[in-house]
Amino acid sequence: MPRTKATALAELFPSQTQAKTAIVINKVLERYHYGKANFDDAFAHGVVDSYLDALDPSRSFFLARDVESVQSGALRLNDSLRRGELDAAFDTFRVYRTRVDERVAHALALLSGNFDFNVDESYQFDRSKAPWAKSGAELDEIWRQRVKNDFLSLRIAGKSDDAIRERLSQRYRSLARRLQQFTAEDVFQSFMNAYTETLEPNTNYLSPSTSANFDISMKLSQEGIGVVLRSDNECTVIQRTLPGGPARESGQISAGDRIIGVAQGLGGKIEDVAGWRLQDVVDKLRGPKGSVVRLQVVSQAGGKEGVSREVALARNEIRLEDQAAKDYVIDDFPNAPGVKIGVIELPSFYRDFDAETRGQRDFRSSTRDVRQLLGKLSGQGIDGIVIDLRGSGGGSLAEATSLTGLFIDTGPVVQVKDTTGKVTMEEDQDPGMAFAGPLAILVDNQTAGASEILAATIQDTKRGLVVGLPTFGRGSIQTLVDLNRYVTDEKQDLGRLRLTMAMFYRMNGDSVQLRGIEPDIVFPFDSQILPRERLQANPLPWDRISPVSTLTYGFHLEPDVFNRHLERVRADRGFQLMAERNRRLAVLDTQKMVSLNLTDRQAKAMEDDGFRAEFDSMATQLKSESAGVDSGDGPDLGTLRESARILADCIKAGCFSKQGK
Known part of the structure; x- marks a missing residue:
């Protein structure tokens, strides 16, 4: 419910409950936070x-x-x-x-x-x-x-x-x-x-009211437009769009866009949201299913000088099914006729812990869903699988381990070091593989956490190849601490603390923190300015622990596969536009000033509009050519299809033929 009452300055003083909460938070951080800060x-x-x-x-x-x-x-x-x-x-x-x-x-x-x-x-x-x-x-x-x-x-x-x-x-x-x-x-x-x-940036305090909103978002379907937002210097920025949500389905909203205005209904007046608190903007975007919300959006590539555009979206229920794993098949490969590549899009590593706790045997999980999709795709005679982890922010560590086990035999998956320095091993204990064929993992700068565990294990065991952009680099593990457990007064609600209490490591001993996963084939886009853990304030440092031995499966990347990839992307207008877009973003990232001359600003706006029109046109064309294939978070411009082509080339080149242990 939006707030309407002003708070008098005389009311802005700390309460005894807040004083107690500060003491408790301080003690919890000193004792349990992984960083052991001084x-x-x-x-x-x-x-x-x-x-x-x-x-x-x-x-x-x-x-x-x-x-x-x-x-x-x-x-x-x-x-x-x-x-x-x-x-x-x-x-x-x-x-x-x-x-x-x-x-x-x-x-x-x-x-x-x-x-x-x-x-x-x-x-x-x-x-x-x-x-x-x-x-x-x-x-x-x-x-x-x-x-x-x-x-x-x-x-x-x-x-x-x-x-x-x-x-x-x-x-x-x-x-x-x-x-x-x-x-x-x-x-x-x-x-x-x-x-x-x-x-460090992943430890946060949730006040009692924020905790209540967090519970609602975790337990109930949200009716909105399906975006994750962040604040950036008084601006509201779209961090990512959710699969199945109106924003992604529209094809008009991309990660990095700024929301500067919101209106309700087709005829409602635009409310300027520049400088608003993030939660207030979120409240404006939520509403009944089927109702219309209109956004004034400035493209990321337009920078501070960008001209806004209006996007009308019908709110819808963002359900678990919309964010669950999905599959489709790509089978048009000029260099590999007859090859069929299955694609599984995995937005997160989810697990219905409540149903599992109740003893429900068929509780929903990403591992169960992916296993089912692998069986379905195998029945269609596919020759290889691409797991699309673009925009996948991670999720359950248990799911990361069990889902990785679908593609490897028994053995270690990830090492975990807790705040005491103790290292434990998360292992796949289920013999055999749900899919033993050629495998590729598609990642980008927003692939984080549990998703990075899967990509790292596939790469370290030589089970398959990783393609795309360097991943986010979040190697930390958080838990939600109820601060009320540290006090005896049941009438007081202290809120909760999202606490970093462990780090995970690859089998080779390297932390994923800051460095992320470097793909075997990196797409030729400048990703230095894209959101990454290392660009956040006060990130935990990279380090390493002792490596452990693991099975290897013999994947090797033939030089001809990489050369074919380069030939395609150099001639591909979609890749050229993506490279130009990121080049523009890199330039904008270094700019601190903007012209206040009308002629100069109009010329810059016309240039940006021309580029955006070509970019959007190419994205629309590729989307129509790839009906049924999700474009990910924003215009795809061929990256998913290129990943499938790389895997098809690997199959033809025999990159998976030398199996060993």
Whole structure:
């Protein structure tokens, strides 16, 4: 339910329950967190910096003297948290809210004037590393350029000046109004997450209300558009789309796109969501099945200068069946006539633990579903299998082990090291294989966790080949800790902690952390700027442990297979467009400034629109040519089909013929 009531500043003080929660979190982290962090002065300064960045990532509200005042108390932070003293965190937030009110008032005053878009002037939109403003006058100039940039972006999008003023007035007032609705629980969660994420990015605090929402999302089907979102410097960014969801089915939404506006129904007014809290945007996207939500979206390749487009989607139920494993067959290979390749798309490693606990023998799991699909595909006479793990964020460790066992004989799958340093082995104990034929694993930068375990084991045992992009590189294992187990007062709800408590390792002893899995054949796209664990703040380091011996199955990549792949992609317009798209993204990633000259911005917008039109046209063409084959998270432009062609070439070249142990 959206919040409408403002919280008085006098209400923004920590409660006794929050003080107790801070003490408990501190003790749990000291005792159980894998990283065994040193809670020293450097760590305390890191927490303060993380908190300031969480509140003001664009450095457009706080003054330098505000920041200096907060930082001066950092040395007392560790002792304060051990005692549950949170006054400094709440003091900082109250100052922040005051500064936001001041900036919004200034922005609204600027809207009553006019802007000259003929002068050569630039705006630094990425201020994440910029110095904090030393005076109100310096902030006034930053906001003059910011409002001018917002105004210019909407003018290029074809809005009238009156409509622009109304839209931006709504945006700025909404920014202040939503911040005024922050409760003490919101402030506490923001600060504690700044604290936990200073250790590493996958440990998070869930307040009581956030925990309730988490339970709902885990137990019930959601009615929405099927996207996973993240915040990025006051923007709402689509991290990935879910299989079977309206967003992916539309073909108009891709990972990396920014949502800047949301409207309800076909005729509803667009609400500007720039600067909104992530949860508030999620609430706007949810709704009854069949209802329409309209999004204003800016393509990732358009950068900060990008022109928005509107996408209308009918909400639908995102069911387990939509995210379960799916299969299809590809059989048109010019270089390998008669070869049939089965594809199994595996969005996650799922397991119905509740049904299993109840003793239900036919509980749903990814291993059971994939085993069934392998039998079905084998009955169709397929010659090899591609397991599509693109966008698969992982899931159950038990499922990763059992599903890997479908393709190998008995033996080790993954090593796990806990917070005490003890190493255990997860093994496949089921003799034989559900599928013993040629195998390829397709991965990308969002293949993470349990998915990386499967890819690593197939590669290390030489059971098959891995193709695609280097994987995400998340080698950590999390568990959900109920903080209430550490207190005796049943009336208090402390929330929960998502805690990193172990790491997993390949059979060769290497951690997957940061480095991920390097495919045997890497597609020729620049993936350096794509989301990866190593690009997040404070990731745990890479390390290695002792290797273990394992069976090997003799796959070898013949040079001719790689050469044929290169010949195809060099002549393939879809691959050329993907390479150009990533090149553009790499350039955008280095840019911190944007022109405020109308002519320059219009020329850039026309260039970007032309590229996007060709890109979208090629994606539509390939999708029609590949009916029934999911394109993954965004335009596929032939990567799945190329993976199948590589496997077909491997079969013809005898890459799987030298079986050994």
